[in-house]
Amino acid sequence: MQEQSTFTIAVFPGDGIGSEITPITLTILDKVCEQIGIKCEYKVLDAGAAHYAEHGVSLPEDAMNIAKSADAILLACMGMPSIRYPDGREIAPQLELRETLDLYAGVRPVKTLKGLPLPLGDDRAQALDFVLIRESTEGLFASRENGKIINNERAEDTQVITRKGSERVFNFACKMAQRRKSKGYEGRVTCVDKANVLGSFYFFRQVFDEVAKPYDDIIADHIYVDAAALQLVRQPWIFDVMVTENMFGDILSDLGAGLMGGMGMAPSADIGDEHAVFQPCHGSAPDIVGQGKANPTAMFLSAAMMLDWLGDKHDVPAACEAAKRLNEAVEKAYESGELRPFEFGGSHGTDDIFNKISKLLDAS
Amino acid sequence: MQEQSTFTIAVFPGDGIGSEITPITLTILDKVCEQIGIKCEYKVLDAGAAHYAEHGVSLPEDAMNIAKSADAILLACMGMPSIRYPDGREIAPQLELRETLDLYAGVRPVKTLKGLPLPLGDDRAQALDFVLIRESTEGLFASRENGKIINNERAEDTQVITRKGSERVFNFACKMAQRRKSKGYEGRVTCVDKANVLGSFYFFRQVFDEVAKPYDDIIADHIYVDAAALQLVRQPWIFDVMVTENMFGDILSDLGAGLMGGMGMAPSADIGDEHAVFQPCHGSAPDIVGQGKANPTAMFLSAAMMLDWLGDKHDVPAACEAAKRLNEAVEKAYESGELRPFEFGGSHGTDDIFNKISKLLDAS
Numbered sequence: 001m002q003e004q005s006t007f008t009i010a011v012f013p014g015d016g017i018g019s020e021i022t023p024i025t026l027t028i029l030d031k032v033c034e035q036i037g038i039k040c041e042y043k044v045l046d047a048g049a050a051h052y053a054e055h056g057v058s059l060p061e062d063a064m065n066i067a068k069s070a071d072a073i074l075l076a077c078m079g080m081p082s083i084r085y086p087d088g089r090e091i092a093p094q095l096e097l098r099e100t101l102d103l104y105a106g107v108r109p110v111k112t113l114k115g116l117p118l119p120l121g122d123d124r125a126q127a128l129d130f131v132l133i134r135e136s137t138e139g140l141f142a143s144r145e146n147g148k149i150i151n152n153e154r155a156e157d158t159q160v161i162t163r164k165g166s167e168r169v170f171n172f173a174c175k176m177a178q179r180r181k182s183k184g185y186e187g188r189v190t191c192v193d194k195a196n197v198l199g200s201f202y203f204f205r206q207v208f209d210e211v212a213k214p215y216d217d218i219i220a221d222h223i224y225v226d227a228a229a230l231q232l233v234r235q236p237w238i239f240d241v242m243v244t245e246n247m248f249g250d251i252l253s254d255l256g257a258g259l260m261g262g263m264g265m266a267p268s269a270d271i272g273d274e275h276a277v278f279q280p281c282h283g284s285a286p287d288i289v290g291q292g293k294a295n296p297t298a299m300f301l302s303a304a305m306m307l308d309w310l311g312d313k314h315d316v317p318a319a320c321e322a323a324k325r326l327n328e329a330v331e332k333a334y335e336s337g338e339l340r341p342f343e344f345g346g347s348h349g350t351d352d353i354f355n356k357i358s359k360l361l362d363a364s
Numbered sequence: 365m366q367e368q369s370t371f372t373i374a375v376f377p378g379d380g381i382g383s384e385i386t387p388i389t390l391t392i393l394d395k396v397c398e399q400i401g402i403k404c405e406y407k408v409l410d411a412g413a414a415h416y417a418e419h420g421v422s423l424p425e426d427a428m429n430i431a432k433s434a435d436a437i438l439l440a441c442m443g444m445p446s447i448r449y450p451d452g453r454e455i456a457p458q459l460e461l462r463e464t465l466d467l468y469a470g471v472r473p474v475k476t477l478k479g480l481p482l483p484l485g486d487d488r489a490q491a492l493d494f495v496l497i498r499e500s501t502e503g504l505f506a507s508r509e510n511g512k513i514i515n516n517e518r519a520e521d522t523q524v525i526t527r528k529g530s531e532r533v534f535n536f537a538c539k540m541a542q543r544r545k546s547k548g549y550e551g552r553v554t555c556v557d558k559a560n561v562l563g564s565f566y567f568f569r570q571v572f573d574e575v576a577k578p579y580d581d582i583i584a585d586h587i588y589v590d591a592a593a594l595q596l597v598r599q600p601w602i603f604d605v606m607v608t609e610n611m612f613g614d615i616l617s618d619l620g621a622g623l624m625g626g627m628g629m630a631p632s633a634d635i636g637d638e639h640a641v642f643q644p645c646h647g648s649a650p651d652i653v654g655q656g657k658a659n660p661t662a663m664f665l666s667a668a669m670m671l672d673w674l675g676d677k678h679d680v681p682a683a684c685e686a687a688k689r690l691n692e693a694v695e696k697a698y699e700s701g702e703l704r705p706f707e708f709g710g711s712h713g714t715d716d717i718f719n720k721i722s723k724l725l726d727a728s
């Protein structure tokens with residue numbers, strides 16, 4: 001580490017609205033870093049569906065190598081419904097990143113912002129603050145390129161749950177519950193499975209119980225995935241940290257994004273022992289490209305998650321401080337209820353949101 | 365058929381609160397049938413977790429045979445977390461019924477009742493009326509007894525999607541959309557899958573497109589399962605008929621029950637070409653057994669679905685008329701907002717709900 005901490009960030013603007021929200025995210029990052037006396041250096045890399053259409057490869061080896069050597073990876077969005085691999089699958093290099101870089105912990109915070117109209121009517125649902133951890137290297141997704149179609153009559157995909165893969169993500173979740181407990185949260189981790197019906201989930205739950213046992217300062221419990229979906233609608237405030245299999249996590253985290261008012265507000269991180277990718281939950285939104293309507297908030301919040309992770313990992317408290325400032329500026333921007341992105345029925349687009357948050361950072 | 369139509373109904377009170385809600389459901393059924401001039405004869409059968417604990421078998425062959433020869437099967441709830449098969453799976457004979465009787469179409473209506481506090485704030489969410497069809501004989505559940513655990517290190521379950529299994533459930537869904545269209549609904553069927561990532565779902569979607577094509581009077585479209593979970597929270601009123609794989613259907617239908625205010629309000633039917641089981645979505649609720657708190661509404665509504673199905677199948681319009689009367693009585697019971705079951709924060713239990721609906725039927 002130099003005297004002034006400098007982090008190298010691999011940046012993938014990706015497809016669609018990615019090129020509209022990425023530059024301003026870097027501007028915001030620069031601003032908050034400068035204020036706090038740290039620095040990010042960006043290596044902007046090309047990958048995704050458009051890249052595949054032009055070059056026949058969705059994630060070039062060069063880019064992958066640079067990403068690997070960076071301190072963190074910031075990704076906007078990748079994929080276009082109209083561009084696909086020959087077998088019909090969508091171009092989703094984020095899945096390759098998760099697998100290749102062993103990013104086993106998909107962190108999907110469900111934290112609502114004040115000042116926005118949210119779907120659930122209950123007061124308690126206006127201040128949600130829990131985290132879903134999605135195992136991101138195995139589960140049903142392990143079958144991604146291994147599925148079988150037999151005689152055009154029968155298709156199979158196999159869900160794989162390993163002890164190793166489960167242990168590491170459960171440890172991650174338990175540690176997160178501990179850290180949250182020290183900050184005043186309940187300190188509870190809930191394993192979401194379908195152990196009543198499927199052997200692999202029964203195994204998943206057993207490993208969970210083994211891993212959670214020594215963490216005797218936190219509460220560990222279970223819920224079936226169907227009941228979890230119900231409770232996320234009925235009383236999502238009961239959750240603290242949830243941890244689940246890849247496919248279930250995909251479904252429940254989008255449900256969680258719904259509780260926050262949509263994908264435009266939902267940040268995420270895919271974290272491994274060495275590497276991490278930070279990315280808004282939304283897709284490339286081809287329907288609104290070029291209209292100035294893309295909501296950059298989720299990418300700003302993802303950038304904040306990145307700063308926080310970098311600060312923790314490299315023991316640079318200033319980076320965590322920068323994350324906090326950025327989160328606060330985003331919260332403040334919406335608080336009064338005036339700022340209202342398009343998907344909330346408002347008329348504020350990319351620039352409005354950027355300007356508002358940028359000004360709040362200047363004033364902070 | 366005799367001059368007065370008489371239907372033979374196999375009834376499984378099952379476990380837990382089953383014995384509290386079943387007798388009153390039969391009383392209600394008798395009342396509405398008598399009013400309309402039809403008759404149900406019941407064969408009450410024993411099966412479930414308690415039966416397994418006592419006799420070592422969860423679904424006796426005798427009971428199964430009687431159920432097979434009945435015109436319809438009415439089931440309250442089965443399973444107890446504390447009683448399990450030696451391999452840890454829960455006792456859930458309803459899964460065996462679905463498989464053995466080839467009940468491929470799990471019909472889960474999401475129809476809200478007026479007068480109850482519902483989770484979503486938007487006005488449009490107070491009048492939801494769509495149907496989720498859950499394929500109920502294959503998908504990930506096909507692995508139910510076939511999962512592998514290898515060296516206590518790795519566990520696998522295989523999702524199976526067959527052309528035959530998919531075709532029949534898609535035809536069912538398309539026909540339902542047609543019937544709904546004739547009643548003023550949009551006439552749209554949405555296939556929910558993860559075709560962007562998994563081969564079996566790509567296959568599922570292809571078969572859907574083939575099956576839906578000749579139904580040129582309805583709209584057929586697709587949504588990814590994660591996006592579906594999001595939309596079910598953000599704007600569930602956009603759906604008409606949804607159709608999906610078994611495991612996805614399990615998750616999304618509980619989410620749908622959440623939108624109706626919980627499992628106490630959610631009826632279901634598992635329908636095949638020969639047989640059908642009608643069952644509230646809720647479980648046996650051991651925590652409230654014996655307290656008079658069990659909400660019988662979902663079982664009443666399931667009984668109404670049964671009458672409607674019997675009427676259609678056997679061409680007995682009176683049975684459909686009885687179903688309509690029962691549905692209307694349930695709607696009317698809640699309309700004024702006075703009747704409030706426990707799970708809605710109220711203090712009305714099994715008897716209150718039964719009495720209210722029963723009186724409304726008398727007056728109708």
Ligand SMILES: CC(C)[C@H](C(=O)O)[C@@H](O)C(=O)O
Pocket residue numbers: 079092094095250560561590
């Ligand atoms: C784009 C898609 C392949 C991806 C996934 O399913 O993981 C996305 O939905 C996500 O949640 O990151």
Ligand SMILES: CC(C)[C@H](C(=O)O)[C@@H](O)C(=O)O
Pocket residue numbers: 196197226443456458459614
């Ligand atoms: C009890 C359980 C096995 C069952 C299922 O998963 O199908 C239930 O959740 C349902 O939806 O009917």
